[in-house]
Amino acid sequence: MMGSVTVDRIEAVYRREHDRLWRSLVAYTGDTDVASDAEAEAFTQLISRGDAVQDPAAWVWRSAYRIAAGLLRDARPADSGPPPAVIDDPSIVDLLGLLDGLSRQQRACVVLRHVGRFTSPEIAELLGTTPGTVRVQLHRAHKSLRVTLEET
Amino acid sequence: MSDDDLDPELDTRFEALDRLDPPDVWSTVAATLPERRGRPRWVLAAAAAAVALAGIGAGWALWPGGDQDDVVAGDARSSEEQTNVPTVSADATGVVAPDVVGLSLGVARPLIEQAGLRPAVIEGDPDFGPAVVVAQKPDAGLSVGLDDIIGLRTALPDPPLLLECAGGRHPRDGGGTGDGLPQVDSVSRAGAEQAVIELRSRLSNTVFLGQWSRWAWQRVDGEVEVVPVEGFQVIVVADSADCGPVAPPIVNGVPVTEVRGPLEDFIAGLVAADQQLETGLGFTVDLPVSWTADSTAAADEWSESVVGDGGGFFRVRAMDRPDRSLFVDFADPDLPDLGEAAAEMAGLFPPEFGTTPEIVSTTVDARAAYVIIPSADAITPETVTYLFYSPLSSWQFLEVAIDRAHDAAVMATFTWRPDPLAIEPTGPALRFALQTAEDLMVAVIAAGIDASVLEDPFLPVGGVVAGRQRRICVAGGLVRVFEFDSVSLRVAESELIRPDGQPPRAIVAWIATPRFYASDRLIALHLGDRAETIDALVRTMGPTLSPDATAGRGEPGTAENCDGELVADLSE
Numbered sequence: 051m052m053g054s055v056t057v058d059r060i061e062a063v064y065r066r067e068h069d070r071l072w073r074s075l076v077a078y079t080g081d082t083d084v085a086s087d088a089e090a091e092a093f094t095q096l097i098s099r100g101d102a103v104q105d106p107a108a109w110v111w112r113s114a115y116r117i118a119a120g121l122l123r124d125a126r127p128a129d130s131g132p133p134p135a136v137i138d139d140p141s142i143v144d145l146l147g148l149l150d151g152l153s154r155q156q157r158a159c160v161v162l163r164h165v166g167r168f169t170s171p172e173i174a175e176l177l178g179t180t181p182g183t184v185r186v187q188l189h190r191a192h193k194s195l196r197v198t199l200e201e202t
Numbered sequence: 203m204s205d206d207d208l209d210p211e212l213d214t215r216f217e218a219l220d221r222l223d224p225p226d227v228w229s230t231v232a233a234t235l236p237e238r239r240g241r242p243r244w245v246l247a248a249a250a251a252a253v254a255l256a257g258i259g260a261g262w263a264l265w266p267g268g269d270q271d272d273v274v275a276g277d278a279r280s281s282e283e284q285t286n287v288p289t290v291s292a293d294a295t296g297v298v299a300p301d302v303v304g305l306s307l308g309v310a311r312p313l314i315e316q317a318g319l320r321p322a323v324i325e326g327d328p329d330f331g332p333a334v335v336v337a338q339k340p341d342a343g344l345s346v347g348l349d350d351i352i353g354l355r356t357a358l359p360d361p362p363l364l365l366e367c368a369g370g371r372h373p374r375d376g377g378g379t380g381d382g383l384p385q386v387d388s389v390s391r392a393g394a395e396q397a398v399i400e401l402r403s404r405l406s407n408t409v410f411l412g413q414w415s416r417w418a419w420q421r422v423d424g425e426v427e428v429v430p431v432e433g434f435q436v437i438v439v440a441d442s443a444d445c446g447p448v449a450p451p452i453v454n455g456v457p458v459t460e461v462r463g464p465l466e467d468f469i470a471g472l473v474a475a476d477q478q479l480e481t482g483l484g485f486t487v488d489l490p491v492s493w494t495a496d497s498t499a500a501a502d503e504w505s506e507s508v509v510g511d512g513g514g515f516f517r518v519r520a521m522d523r524p525d526r527s528l529f530v531d532f533a534d535p536d537l538p539d540l541g542e543a544a545a546e547m548a549g550l551f552p553p554e555f556g557t558t559p560e561i562v563s564t565t566v567d568a569r570a571a572y573v574i575i576p577s578a579d580a581i582t583p584e585t586v587t588y589l590f591y592s593p594l595s596s597w598q599f600l601e602v603a604i605d606r607a608h609d610a611a612v613m614a615t616f617t618w619r620p621d622p623l624a625i626e627p628t629g630p631a632l633r634f635a636l637q638t639a640e641d642l643m644v645a646v647i648a649a650g651i652d653a654s655v656l657e658d659p660f661l662p663v664g665g666v667v668a669g670r671q672r673r674i675c676v677a678g679g680l681v682r683v684f685e686f687d688s689v690s691l692r693v694a695e696s697e698l699i700r701p702d703g704q705p706p707r708a709i710v711a712w713i714a715t716p717r718f719y720a721s722d723r724l725i726a727l728h729l730g731d732r733a734e735t736i737d738a739l740v741r742t743m744g745p746t747l748s749p750d751a752t753a754g755r756g757e758p759g760t761a762e763n764c765d766g767e768l769v770a771d772l773s774e
Contacts, residue, residue: 072225082222086230199211
């Protein structure tokens with residue numbers, strides 16, 4: 051049975067990871083609502099697994115990104131939900147626009163590197179791929195971003 | 203770690219995110235805790251676990267499917283109570299529980315959600331989409347309340363076809379848990395390895411090691427067991443006159459690596475190679491390991507990466523972990539040429555090795571391929587990389603790569619000898635959840651047939667049938683794919699397609715034979731008689747919906763190619 055100790059432990063993970071995780075999800079998805087939904091669902095699922103998860107922080111990062119990817123994939127232009135929350139900070143809007151030019155995987159790698167501050171091997175673990183893959187994606191993402199920045 | 207992959211300018215731009223004030227997401231999470239009506243999944247899981255601990259061994263029976271509020275963690279009821287007929291919500295408002303038995307979990311879950319209900323896997327792995335729903339509570343057709351939970355029991359998808367050979371025993375034929383589920387939940391890698399070693403005295407057979415998510419099939423003296431392991435699977439197919447030594451290279455859509463020969467030799471070879479690598483090169487290989495398909499690649503990675511228009515795709519296999527691989531986006535405009543991709547990969551080798559890897563061009567199945575070979579003294583887990591361009595079925599590349607790159611290494615013990623009989627499924631044996639054009643493409647490729655998605659952002663929504671229209675190229679023939687948001691929507695549309703090939707809501711004067719197919723959320727249409735294209739669609743989606751169709755005002759024997767031109771079918 052799920053004990054309060056476990057919930058407390060997960061809440062501690064939340065307090066420690068939340069800001070960084072949520073901001074990175076915003077950068078990854080470009081949508082604050084999707085970021086909040088993905089993070090909430092990840093923590094809810096983490097609670098459902100309780101003590102079975104050995105590294106809750108890593109698990110919730112990995113799951114949040116997968117959930118966010120699923121939410122983005124399922125999103126349809128005709129969705130009749132509430133309008134997405136508006137980000138009015140021009141620097142952030144510019145940043146998100148810049149990231150829009152990347153593939154989904156490149157964007158995840160870049161965001162996890164720059165916002166999550168994870169190393170390539172750590173990102174590889176989170177995304178279920180290899181450090182070599184991550185390095186390739188980062189290399190190509192940076193190259194693409196630099197080109198875009200020079201053009202603008 | 204150095205910050206050589208941290209772009210300083212970009213890093214500064216990301217600092218802007220610090221000005222965003224994160225909301226209190228925890229309040230949303232806490233709202234799912236059990237004080238609230240509508241039990242979250244963890245309550246159900248805990249309840250099932252409690253039953254298991256109580257020795258009842260039938261957590262499924264606990265789930266009444268009725269008033270979910272009665273189900274609380276630790277509520278282990280008596281066996282008598284567990285056999286009660288499921289009740290339905292007292293405030294049923296006409297929502298009918300859909301029939302999802304027999305569907306994969308990945309298909310069943312959205313179907314339930316679309317009915318306004320909530321799926322919950324009571325027994326089985328809720329994250330294992332390919333699992334098959336073998337039971338549901340409440341039963342299909344019962345009226346239930348909106349937002350009620352539909353409890354699901356899932357089982358493994360069908361085991362390898364050859365395990366069903368004469369004289370064999372299918373896991374679902376009874377015995378054990380009745381559906382072949384093992385009685386163990388977690389077997390360590392070492393435990394699985396030990397199992398293989400123990401078996402070697404009893405078997406002189408073919409061993410299959412396959413990296414997959416969590417399941418393994420073992421066949422021992424006619425018995426079939428399913429053994430879940432962490433991160434890889436062991437498939438042992440006993441030699442017998444009935445079954446023969448060959449297992450299919452694709453197990454439920456996941457290609458496996460085949461190792462032949464006496465098991466003792468195989469184990470000894472692995473150990474020797476491992477020792478050689480460990481002592482000579484500092485390369486530790488976890489045993490047993492295997493080259494397999496991209497089983498650990500996330501679905502997203504797969505679908506995003508194999509998109510291309512050249513009838514194949516780039517594949518990069520980075521050897522830092524033998525069980526994982528990387529796809530490089532074929533459509534990436536930065537990589538118009540495979541040779542450039544190889545050069546880029548070679549250039550990314552860690553500079554501390556001070557070596558420029560050799561790039562060897564070769565061919566695999568008459569296609570260009572490159573093997574990136576570091577100098578022998580630079581072999582590390584980070585530096586052995588293969589890159590090739592090939593359809594999924596071209597695992598002969600492994601032999602090429604192994605021979606040329608490091609034939610003394612552990613991978614030399616793996617060989618690939620495809621058996622034509624084993625790779626020819628009968629009917630739609632390669633069961634994939636078909637929700638997008640990319641899904642269909644992957645299923646076709648897994649069947650050994652070239653396919654690629656043709657990107658065209660200007661295609662209209664709908665066409666001769668509703669749905670989002672996409673196009674894929676299958677064995678040189680154009681296939682229009684119509685994606686639907688649900689299986690029920692797709693079924694509603696496909697039922698309107700007439701056997702003579704006339705679509706819903708229109709009468710079309712076809713210029714070639716319209717061949718419609720439907721499966722899961724997709725309807726596919728191929729115009730023409732291109733045999734390979736038709737074969738691929740039948741194998742992945744089942745028989746055509748339009749068996750009586752004719753070429754109309756067109757000429758029989760013609761087909762629409764991937765450029766949309768009507769040409770004589772040259773596939774013969």
